[in-house]
Amino acid sequence: MKNKFYQGDDLTPRLLFLLSARLEETIQTVFPLKEGKWLVITKKHKWFLKRYSSLSQLEKQIQLHRFLSNNGFTKVIPFHPISPIKFEKQVFAVMPFIEPSKKPFRFQTKAEREEALQLLALFHQKTENVSEEMASGFHMFDQISVWRKRLTAFQSLLPELVRYFPPAILEHYTDMGKWCLEHVVEQPGDEGKMAVIHGDVAAHNFFRSAAGSLYLIDFDLAARAPALFDYVQWVNRVLPIVGWDVEKIMEHRVLSLYARKKNWLIYTMFPADVFRECRRVMSTSSKEKRIAYQHAYELTVKSFTKRKEFFKKWKREWEKQQG
Ligand SMILES: Nc1ncnc2c1ncn2[C@@H]1O[C@H](COP(=O)(O)OP(=O)(O)O)[C@@H](O)[C@H]1O
Ligand SMILES: [Mg+2]
The missing domain is CATH 3.30.200.20 (Phosphorylase Kinase; domain 1)
Incomplete structure (x- = not known):
């Protein structure tokens, strides 16, 4: 050889x-x-x-x-x-091994975001029909319990995080997370048909080949849950890219079905990305810490005003819906 x-x-x-x-x-x-x-x-x-x-x-x-x-x-x-x-x-x-496109796929343009949603919709259209036997191989995904753990982990890191981020801002995110978890309705029963979800809907798990095809890759976190939860992740990844401009997101027709769900607003308001990225800063080695910190700072501190406005707006909308 x-x-x-x-x-x-x-x-x-x-x-x-x-x-x-x-x-x-x-x-x-x-x-x-x-x-x-x-x-x-x-x-x-x-x-x-x-x-x-x-x-x-x-x-x-x-x-x-x-x-x-x-x-x-x-x-x-x-x-x-x-x-x-x-x-x-x-x-x-x-x-x-598929030759990757020179331009990585990043959810940066409306066309890219629409293409990702179309691909997900087609994927769920198939996985909503998997056999019970195949579905049972995947663990049951429980969004609320995942987020409870994420908030708890964030809270336990606060004594260290205050050395890196303004404490008042960290407190604000904690309050946002708590509010969402207090108001989310458990087992609302209207979250849709069970499917196999991808479970890690980040731009880097959409693979653009040099020939122009878009593939869905990396099913390591695939799980059993209504398709809705992949779109919740998609929104969570896309909101920072569109400056928390909700109207921009709702232009995508694929989302209209999910936007009618009882918990939709709350699911999209939960600052899952902040909790995830702050935790990453604390867990990465010194070599990669600087990059992780820059990214987390951008998300947590630099965008804070926009995020606060977004949260306020959707909270008002949620209160209106409650009548
Ligand atoms: N079949 C493939 N051909 C070429 N590159 C690939 C292929 N599968 C994955 N990759 C590249 O490798 C990266 C890591 O693969 P992935 O399965 O997402 O693993 P993980 O995210 O768990 O590290 C992908 O983001 C993609 O850039
Ligand atoms: Mg991956």
């Missing part, structure tokens, strides 16, 4: 030997892309190799991919049939 192998992470020559035998292809080069992900170049093809946290985690993703492609959803990158590959208590999967 001609192998200019970069020993990044813990991909060993023995694993490469196994991979080469399973692929029935000669491996020429391996590039570590990021932790647990590699580009494998053989004489014939380019492959994307990814390590998974467990066999069951990977197997349910393989089943979901199979279900989606059997049902005409072509915007997922298929697993190579040699997947899963078990090696020394580790689990890997192989899929074609």
Whole structure:
């Protein structure tokens, strides 16, 4: 095997030997892309190799991919049939390496945002019909409990966070989170049909290929829940990009169905992004802390006035709806 192998992470020559035998292809080069992900170049093809946290985690993703492609959803990158590959208590999967577009997909333009929503809508149209057997492989997603934990984690980090962010602003976000959790209606029963949701609707999990196709990737957080919760995440990711301009978001027709749900306003008001990014600052190593801090500061402090106005406006709207 001609192998200019970069020993990044813990991909060993023995694993490469196994991979080469399973692929029935000669491996020429391996590039570590990021932790647990590699580009494998053989004489014939380019492959994307990814390590998974467990066999069951990977197997349910393989089943979901199979279900989606059997049902005409072509915007997922298929697993190579040699997947899963078990090696020394580790689990890997192989899929074609798709050449990425030079311009990454970022939810920056209205056209990009609409394209992402259309793709999600098509995905849910399929996953609302998965069999009970397949659905049961995915854990039940409980938005309120996830957010309760997120708020609690944020509160427990406050003594450290006040060294990085203005305390009054942190307090304000805590109050916003508490208000949402106090007023959200548990089990409203109108959140829609159960589906498999993607569970991590961030722009980096939409993959634009050099050829122009948009794929939905990375189903590590896929779960069982009404489709609504993927749109809640989408809104949470997009609001900072559109300066918390709600009208801009509601121009997208896909959302109209979900905007009628009882908890919609509250779900979109919860400052999940602030809680997530502040926690990331505290948990990242010194090398990446500066970048994480810049991002969190932008979201938490620089946009505070806009966020406050947005919260006030939608709270008023929510009160109006309550009559
Ligand atoms: N089949 C593929 N071909 C080329 N690049 C890929 C492919 N799958 C994923 N990637 C790239 O690798 C990145 C990480 O993959 P992903 O599955 O999202 O893992 P995670 O987010 O858990 O690190 C993606 O954001 C994408 O840029
Ligand atoms: Mg990802």
